[in-house]
Amino acid sequence: MCQSYTAADYKNGQSVRWCPGCGDHAILNTLHKAMATLGVAPHRTAVISGIGCSSRLPYYMNTYGFHTIHGRAAAIATGFKIANPEMTVWQISGDGDGLAIGGNHFIHAVRRNIDINILLFNNKIYGLTKGQYSPTSPRGFVSKSSPYGTVEDPFIPAELAFGARGNFFGRSIDVELATSQEVLVAAARHKGTSVVEILQNCVIFNNGIHSEITDRANRAERTIHLRHGEKMLFGANNERGLVQDGFLLKAVTIGEDGYTMDDVLVHDAHTPSNFLHQQLAMMDGRELPLAIGVIRDVDAPTYTDTLEEQIAHVRSHKGHASLRDMILAGSTWEVK
Amino acid sequence: MSEKHLVKTLDKVVVRFSGDSGDGMQLAGNIFTNVSAALGCRVSTFPDYPAEIRAPQGSLSGVSGFQVCVGRDVHTPGDECDVLVAMNPAALKQNIRFLRRGGTVIVDIDSFREADLRKALFATDDAFAELGIDSNCVLQVPVTQMTRDALADTGLDNKSVLKCRNIFALGLVCWLFDRPLDEAIAHLGSKFARKPAIFEANRRVLQAGFDYGHNVHASVSTYRIESESTRPGVYTDINGNTATAWGLIMASEKSGLPLFLGSYPITPATDILHELAKRKDLGVKAVQMEDEIAGVCSAIGAAFAGNLAVTSTSGPGLALKSEGIGLAVMAELPLVVIDVQRGGPSTGLPTKTEQTDLMQALYGRNGESPLVVLAASTPTDCFDMAFEACRLAVEHMTPVILLTDAFIGNGASAWRVPEPDEYPAIRAPRVPDALRESGTWQPFCRDEATLARYWAVPGTEGLAHRIGGLEKDYNSGAISTDAANHEKMVETRREKIARVAADIPPLEVMCDTEADTLLVGWGGTCGHLHSAADELCAAGQPTAFAHFRYINPLPANTAEVLRRYKRVVVAELNSGMMADWLQCHFPDVDIRRINKVQGQPFLVGELVERMTAIAREA
Known part of the structure; x- marks a missing residue:
């Protein structure tokens, strides 16, 4: 059976309630398109979210959907996937939902390598509660709950995902539609937990938080689109590249300071070591360009597959047909 | 019983x-x-x-x-x-x-x-x-x-x-x-x-x-709770926690739903996780999650996915699971929560027994969030009540909290292995074909008799739907903040649980049913209370005895039974939670109380003594 689907098949009739100009609209549309590219039937797809602006997304899908409670989407998606491994599962979280109240579930889902796709909409602010700083807001960030600036350092989602031994990390920007679609498709095709960070703009409470990097004028210089097997090039005319500098990375202009195209690194998303992946993911658009695209995509045993294999193995060696058979195989006596 | x-x-x-x-x-x-x-x-x-x-x-x-x-x-x-x-x-x-x-x-x-x-x-x-x-x-x-x-x-x-x-x-x-x-x-x-x-x-x-x-919270049970019945059959030795685990497996077999346990270790409930983790040989998925909240949430995910979903815990863990259980109430998903009660509050007395989680089970959630509360009376009854918890959860599409306790959880007993046909089939309320074919099905369409919503399992073509913790419209299931609709939904959820009373056995009266005094208990104190009632009768002090295993809703004949007696004495291992629950339902009944909160079971002798004292003051 090879039915094909269009983006419209994943959309439902609900009117979308996000603010005009919110980055979520673009992400929703790209998700519909990515799902059509993947071709998994809507009824074989589940979208599970927590609480927050982004977490309303399941209501706009024509798939199975569950809008749950704050922070717990990863745990609920974990149970869902283990219980019904045939389903393709997407988890939608924001930076507050996924990394503050849900931080524990996030790292453990990644560590277990549950085969789900976690979309982390990062706008570095709490939108639904009207503008408090989030765990990804930069130090000194002024918000309603930090009127004098925060006195704490933020999480960098990639660093957290790697710390939890993640095997798939991709990143995109809400306005980079093609990149988002490419990363979402790769995330779904990856077996295991895929973490996709999407830099998303909240027009109301944190407008322009990513604009230093994402504005059209800057984007070519301040971002680099990584593709497996391709040279790490960026700039308006791909005139710049990343080279190795000791244990670190360095941005150079090809043809200057003695650097040639041969010096430019080739991206290997599939290498098991996450050393270089982490360095790439930590680039922040200042000294080094912010990386978008699939940064890490490494095969590893998934919880769900291993569990099914273990059950099959146990059952084939000492399985019982029923509870009664299992009990009768143990120590019993008879009363007549 | x-x-x-x-x-x-x-x-x-x-x-x-x-x-x-x-x-x-x-x-x-x-x-x-x-x-x-x-x-x-x-x-x-x-x-x-x-x-x-x-x-x-x-x-x-x-x-x-x-x-x-x-x-x-x-x-x-x-x-x-x-x-x-x-x-x-x-x-x-x-x-x-x-x-x-x-x-x-x-x-x-x-x-x-x-x-x-x-x-x-x-x-x-x-x-x-x-x-x-x-x-x-x-x-x-x-x-x-x-x-x-x-x-x-x-x-x-x-x-x-x-x-x-x-x-x-x-x-x-x-x-x-x-x-x-x-x-x-x-x-x-x-x-x-x-x-x-x-x-x-x-x-x-x-x-x-x-x-x-x-x-290490080491404990041994110094109790055996034996049935006097010697029905012929194959027997095995069982403790309450194992019985609970096996009752869940029986329910899985009788419903055809795969069994999923999401749990986190906690004394004295951990043995349920241990037993179910071993039962991969029967296809059980027992997942040790990262915390209590993840335990209940993974179970909620599994319930949404179509499994028979369970989480097991003790009092402090139940407190952590409250918000999740509220979600299951709101989303109207079948979920079984097992609370092996221990001494509280807070960390309390982890290895000791108490009945102090009753009010938490009944009320411990935000908003109006009714659910079914059951209590097992003996180690072997844990099997039956775990089965009942699953049956009611699935057939009525609701979370069910089953209260057991450290005393019966660790306590052992001889148990007759049930014959294959002894337990009824459990029937999940699937979306009726007529609704599906007419295209009028909505996620919160209900069975008229039970008010249970129909369970559309993900993966089924044509039934894709979205649910969540927000209030939804009675008819369409879409998000709604309409005032009158909210009240209607609150009333519907309440009525759905009330109607469970039609699906549970009546309250039985044992010992001297003609006595003036009715001794009442619930949960794991059954053996002691029954023995005390027998001793009282033998000593010329007629006493009737009734024991609750169904607490919300109460059995349909509860009012009639309680009103038959001049006085009702509720004996429990807390400061009077069940007595309060009964008194608020039946303000006209003369309810007296025997309470003990020492982390220890009753002694038959002390029950007899206190019953005698109550008889004197009456």
Whole structure:
């Protein structure tokens, strides 16, 4: 059976309630398109979210959907996937939902390598509660709950995902539609937990938080689109590249300071070591360009597959047909 | 249920210490005896020495034992022991025949290395399997290592250190049976009066053994709750937690739904997780999650996905799960929550029993969030009530909280293995074909009789839908903040639970049903209350007895039963939660209370005494 689907098949009739100009609209549309590219039937797809602006997304899908409670989407998606491994599962979280109240579930889902796709909409602010700083807001960030600036350092989602031994990390920007679609498709095709960070703009409470990097004028210089097997090039005319500098990375202009195209690194998303992946993911658009695209995509045993294999193995060696058979195989006596 | 259960408790506990003849088992046994005697117990002992003074170490012929029976009405050292302490494999092999069914074995696992096993003529590396001992009944304690660690800075030589192992075991046994250490220390003091360094070492090790028991929440049940019924059939020994796990499996078989457990370890509920983790041989998925919240949330995910979903915990864990359970109420998903109650509040008394989570189960969520609350009455009833919890959850599309407790969870009983057709099929309310074909199905379409919404399982074509924790429209299931609709939904969820009353058995009255006084209980106190009612009747004080296993909703005939009696005495291991629950439903009933909140079960004697006092004041 090879039915094909269009983006419209994943959309439902609900009117979308996000603010005009919110980055979520673009992400929703790209998700519909990515799902059509993947071709998994809507009824074989589940979208599970927590609480927050982004977490309303399941209501706009024509798939199975569950809008749950704050922070717990990863745990609920974990149970869902283990219980019904045939389903393709997407988890939608924001930076507050996924990394503050849900931080524990996030790292453990990644560590277990549950085969789900976690979309982390990062706008570095709490939108639904009207503008408090989030765990990804930069130090000194002024918000309603930090009127004098925060006195704490933020999480960098990639660093957290790697710390939890993640095997798939991709990143995109809400306005980079093609990149988002490419990363979402790769995330779904990856077996295991895929973490996709999407830099998303909240027009109301944190407008322009990513604009230093994402504005059209800057984007070519301040971002680099990584593709497996391709040279790490960026700039308006791909005139710049990343080279190795000791244990670190360095941005150079090809043809200057003695650097040639041969010096430019080739991206290997599939290498098991996450050393270089982490360095790439930590680039922040200042000294080094912010990386978008699939940064890490490494095969590893998934919880769900291993569990099914273990059950099959146990059952084939000492399985019982029923509870009664299992009990009768143990120590019993008879009363007549 | 009408069959009578006897709690066999209190009278006596038999402990057998065994080890190499050089291990000092006689000393440990003697001190335990003296400590118990000092607490007012009657004691009877039976030292069991080997013929050789010093047979080869670790050999079968060198095993020395000391059996002591302590309790109220003790005339013999007991035929079988409740707890067997075995310091090495030879001791285990020689003494296992003295252990009663379901008794507890404590071993020094440091002395179960390959060489030790060979000396005791074991053929395999698994001494427990070879002797047919259920590993659930074995406390594997690193006695040697912990004794060494406790004495690391004393400068004592290795031989003297090893001689203290017996006292570590004694400390652990003192923990298990609530024996304060002062008396034992006094005995060690007189024994080692001339050797202050040895006395100090033994004192330390005694404390270390006691603390170890405390730290690992070690517990043994000194109770058996036996049915008097001797229906023919195949029997096995079972404790309440295993019975709970098996009841869930039975429900999975009878519903055709795969069983999913999301859980997090917590005393005294962890054995349910252990048992279900073993049951991969029956296809069970038992997942140890990262915390209690993830335990319930993974179960909610599994319920949405179409499994029979369960989470198991104890009081503090239930508190953490509250928000998740509220989501299951709102999303109207079947979810079974098992709370093996322990002493509270907060961390409280983790290994002790109480009935203090009743109000938490009934009310412990934000908003109006009614659900079904059940309570198991005996270890074997845990099987039936776990099955019932699943049946009601699935057929009525609601979360169900099943309350058991440390007493019946750890308590053991003989149990007749049910015949294959003894339990009914459980039927999930699937979306009716007519609704589906007409295209009028919505996620919150309900069965008219039960008000259960139909369960559309993800993966089914044509039934894709979205649910969540937001209030939804009664008809379409879409998000709604409409005022009148919200009230209608609150009322619908309440009425759905109320209608469960039509699907549960009536409250039964036992003992002298014609009496003026009705003794009422719920949950794990059944055995004690029933025995007390019998004693009262036998002593010429007519007493009727009714025991609740269904608490929300109450059985349909509850009002009629309670109003038949001049006075109703509610006895429970809390400050009056069930009495309050009944009084708020039936303000006209004269409800008296017997309460105990000591982390201990009732004693039949104290119940009789307090019932007599209430009869006098009436």
